[in-house]
């Protein structure tokens with residue numbers, strides 16, 4: 174959630190919104206439907222958002238932003254100031270570099286009134302302290318934050334350019350340069366701020382036909398089978414001020430030749446909020462990427478069970494492919510993963526609906542008798558996924574292992590949550606308290622899924638038949654994060 178504390182100068186919040194809208198409207202090619210307005214939603218923890226002033230019809234244009242106004246590598250003069258090809262840094266790092274440049278230009282940046290309204294601090298997981306992250310307990314999201322990797326990329330690819338060009342990247346925080354530990358730490362802080370803005374605000378920008386022709390002329394042999402990888406990122410003023418709340422989505426951004434146009438997807442009534450779509454993301458991922466959660470995303474929650482947990486439950490001493498022939502066999506057939514994602518079972522979903530085929534193949538392979546496995550191996554074919562025999566017991570045991578890694582029980586967490594202010598309450602949680610609450614919501618969702626899947630695997634609630642996978646009893650929960658090499 175964007176809280177009061179996230180905006181640099183909260184006292185001039187409204188003035189900054191007004192300046193931003195005035196700046197937008199002064200730019201040729203910008204159209205803003207008078208039926209919408211930029212609103213202050215800080216009281217509900219949502220920062221700025223866009224509301225309807227009047228009833229809006231389905232398919233109505235809400236606003237149009239010319240491509241030239243997108244804060245993107247192509248539109249910043251940085252690319253002509255540096256000798257190197259900025260775009261070759263890739264979509265993320267190139268935009269981080271350009272945003273650093275524009276941000277450090279201050280009032281001289283073409284995007285100054287826009288940069289001014291963007292938050293200066295975030296609740297995304299990248300910024301959580303170790304003790305705040307601890308509140309997420311055994312959630313697999315903790316291993317997906319990627320701070321170390323991001324630090325390394327910034328130091329390797331961005332720092333040398335920034336350090337070599339102090340006139341384009343003037344040091345801040347009273348530093349003489351971005352050299353040394355203090356310089357590196359100041360640069361990392363700034364670059365993470367830009368990276369986090371990109372993560373929560375930027376759009377993947379499809380090329381306009383003109384750009385595509387230019388790219389073809391420049392390099393006719395250019396080919397890619399992963400178009401998404403090639404899409405550049407851009408910050409689209411106003412379009413990125415729409416919040417999102419799962420299925421409350423009522424608007425979409427259409428990328429047209431010269432401009433990007435936001436249109437309503439359904440009738441929107443006066444005073445209603447206009448919501449974009451951030452996708453069907455689990456709350457853990459919403460927290461990682463956007464730094465907020467709402468209960469409307471709960472249906473998209475998932476759990477991830479690691480290969481290590483499953484191997485442990487099966488009684489294997491480790492999950493090294495080299496020393497475990499069954500894992501090696503699956504690896505050779507490209508059906509072995511480090512972790513398996515199980516979605517929340519909704520609407521009478523069956524095990525077949527929710528369990529990924531690779532997981533069931535792994536369970537089946539681990540449950541085979543030595544003779545059965547040898548036969549499979551000699552036929553050089555992984556088994557067909559099936560949950561007919563010992564597989565449910567093995568998965569049940571692995572889920573028990575997973576559940577035991579969370580420090581508190583589901584019922585304890587539900588009680589804790591009940592003691593906190595509800596979403597619509599006037600008491601608004603700030604800082605670490607809000608983070609704690611969001612972590613609680615995430616881990617409750619994950620524990621609910623684990624328990625629901627366990628109930629599906631063992632509907633009678635007995636553990637009699639589960640004893641068949643007996644040699645896994647010695648599992649050691651001190652090594653929950655065992656990873657395949």
Ligand SMILES: C[S@@+](CC[C@H](N)C(=O)[O-])C[C@H]1O[C@@H](n2cnc3c(N)ncnc32)[C@H](O)[C@@H]1O
Nearest residue numbers: 174175219220221373413414415416417463465
């Ligand atoms: C694309 S921006 C939307 C504009 C943002 N509210 C602002 O004031 O700058 C995405 C950020 O808005 C906030 N946000 C989006 N949807 C939200 C919601 N339904 N509730 C609370 N915060 C939300 C989150 O902080 C998220 O990282």
